[in-house]
Amino acid sequence: MDSGARLGDVGSDVLCQNSVHPVRPRLPMLTPSVIAAIVVSLHVLGVIAALHAVMTVRTAPGAIAWAGSLVMMPYFSLIPYLIFGRSRFAGYVNARRFNNHRLREIRQNMSTQELDSLSACLVMNPDQECMRALPRLTGMPCLGNNDVRLLVNGEATFQAIFAAIDAATQVVVVQFFIVHDDELGLELQRRLCARAKAGVRVYFLYDSIGCHALGRAYLRALEEAGVHVRSFATHPGFVNRFQLNFRNHRKLVIVDGERAFVGGHNVGNEYLGRRPPLAPWRDTHIEIRGAVVLELQMTFAEDWYWAAHEVPYLLLPPPRRFGDMVCQIVPSGPADAQETCSLFFVEAIQAARKRIWITSPYFVPDEAVSAMLRLAVLRGVDVRILIPARPDHYVVYGASTIYAHQAVCAGVKVFRYQPGFLHQKVILVDDDAAAVGTANLDNRSFRLNFEMMVMTAHPAFAASVAEMLEADFAQARQIDREDFLGAPAILRVAMHVAKLFAPIL
Structure with missing residues (x-):
């Protein structure tokens, strides 16, 4: 009897203990072999994603940047690649x-x-020479x-x-x-x-x-x-x-x-x-x-x-x-057979004989556009770029500052608009053509977004655009080499880091 009672007491104690401290399922232990398997799997996925980047990313710098980060640091770059990596639609x-x-x-x-x-x-x-290639480029x-x-x-x-x-x-x-x-x-x-x-x-x-x-x-x-x-x-x-x-x-x-x-x-x-x-x-x-x-x-x-x-x-x-x-519609996007938006800027710049004035909130040009700007300066063209003095995206602003410094060193006149944020997208070519639309001077507009520009050929319209831009330049400050070189060293380093993100900006 006493033993039975004791057994019952023991059973009751066990039940009470279980009710107070319920048994929890064991979690799998992160042993060295499990961690190694996870790391290897991530690197395999990184290599696969790097191959995908090499085959699909439109620009060589962008492909190199993605492939390198995916192979060496897949745990940090796989998710960003899923978000930003695709460049073809x-x-x-x-x-x-x-x-x-x-x-x-x-x-x-x-x-x-x-x-x-x-x-x-x-x-x-x-x-107008700036419009001759556009019908075949756009199909319109x-x-x-x-x-x-x-x-x-x-x-x-x-x-x-x-x-x-x-x-x-x-x-x-x-x-x-x-x-x-x-x-x-x-x-x-x-x-x-x-x-x-x-x-x-x-x-x-x-x-x-x-x-x-x-x-x-x-x-x-x-x-x-x-x-x-x-x-x-x-x-x-x-x-x-x-x-x-x-x-x-x-x-x-x-x-x-x-x-x-x-x-x-x-x-x-x-x-x-x-x-x-x-x-x-x-x-x-x-x-x-x-x-x-x-x-x-x-x-x-x-x-x-x-x-x-x-x-x-x-x-x-x-x-x-x-x-x-006379008007030419220039729709562009990532489904185009050619890089319509970038080529549109190249065509406008190379056609300029007297002046090419461009306003854009973001100045992150690709190599083709940068080369055309430098060549226009060498031809004696008045090349002006108007960008904001106030940032709305700090990474883009930092990268724009680097590109603006390089443009200034090449003889381009770069201005920062002072009163407020500059968001307009306007191009003036000589005295007889101008374009207004949605495309920025950056890789996102060149290759990743659906954009729309309208090029209009007419002296009176070009004159009205010139008058508008002259008023904007009057409220802007022309920058020189010291705008970048005079910045603190840590800020210049940050700008160079921001420039590394140019392919996705």
Whole structure:
């Protein structure tokens, strides 16, 4: 009896102990052999990823940088490579082929009068040397019968865009890289909803990474009003969060197939200069009316098809006289057979005989563009680069400082805009051609983003761009060699480190 009681007591004690201290499963021990297996596996994956980089990364410096880091330090570089490493967007090529086929069908259904009107606008051999290679480079014709108006700041830009949207009767196309749900964003939303409720076809395309902070409520209000809403994403769903390349950086508004707006502005209060510390914001847009608006619609249709798997409703510009300006649309992106954006800058610089003035928020040129700038200086061309004095991304700012120092040493005149952040993307070639659009002077615009530039050949338009840039240079400080050499040693080292990231900036 006593022994049984004792056994029972022991069993009760064990139960009590288990209830107080439950038995936990043993975790596998990280023995030296397990650690070695993990390290070997990471290095094997690193070698595989390095081979992938060598085969796919567009530039030799970029391939060397990725391959070296993946082989030697795969534990630090594998995840960044998954996020930043891809530089070709093969999937978009198939979408482009199908979309182009559908667009050819649309052209074939045009009436004889419409085809004659469009054919009359073709410019087979532009007088301006900077435009002669562009039709074959882009696959888009050079067109006359256009009128282009410069919009020199955010107030002028959105006043013109909102007025055009309010007057729309058939179709409105809106495409931006960034849209905020602040005062300006809500104003755009209100006007788009009003047009959609009035029976106008409204298309709203936004980049899923650029608009990562845009609330679902903003988009739902557009959809409930009848707006066609799509996001541009390189991959569907959660996977897109890990792919920061291949962003759609274009900013485009088209109204009734007749009027279009292109430039550097996104939608947000900062673009009106209402958000310190980068205020006042300096940016430029253009308003285009005429035959070339059809080509802008074609470019939007390509992006829309990728996002929605359908071709949007397109309108031909009316067959009437708009103006005597010649325009060339230069869409570019990672699905291009050639590096369209980089070659566009090369062509503009090498064609300059008197001056080439370029403004860009980021100055991280590749070797081809750098060589063209140096050669232009040797030809006696007035080469000027206008960049910001205030940084919005410190790594890019550091790398830009190194490249600016090298350009100054080669004879390029480099200026830093003082009043606020400079975001405009403008090129002036001599006295008869100028380009405005979305492309920056960096590898991301050259090879990784979808961009849009519009080259306009006309002395009056070039004169208006020159007048605008002269006012900007008057508010800028020309830098010299001491801007870099006079910086503290630790800061110069940091700038050189930032330059190592040039292939992904």
